Amino acid sequence: MPAKKMTANDVMSKRLRSIRVDNDITQAKIAKRLNMTQTAVSRWERQFGTMNAEQIVAYCKIIGANPEEIFAEYCKERSVKK
Numbered sequence: 001m002p003a004k005k006m007t008a009n010d011v012m013s014k015r016l017r018s019i020r021v022d023n024d025i026t027q028a029k030i031a032k033r034l035n036m037t038q039t040a041v042s043r044w045e046r047q048f049g050t051m052n053a054e055q056i057v058a059y060c061k062i063i064g065a066n067p068e069e070i071f072a073e074y075c076k077e078r079s080v081k082k
Helices: 008-022 027-034 038-045 053-063 067-081
Strands: none
Touching: 008 038, 008 053, 008 067, 027 038, 027 053, 053 067
16 A cells, blocks of 8 residues: 655644644643634644644744744655655
8 A cells, every 4th residue: 555645734733743742832722822622733733634824823833833944844745755
């Protein structure tokens, strides 16, 4: 069976979760700041939901990440997979 194609959501979700955990920020704190449920944040991080650009930028601000770097990682991952 061929490997699953890496999507932008996969790359960004994993990276955002990694940064959040490294900075000791809970999903509950993210959810409260974004005015949503902790379950929604969990679903994003497990690639069961998608974030729009506005949500990605807001999430990045909360965890102290640069949205451009998150998107650049996706682009780098895509170029390696080709």
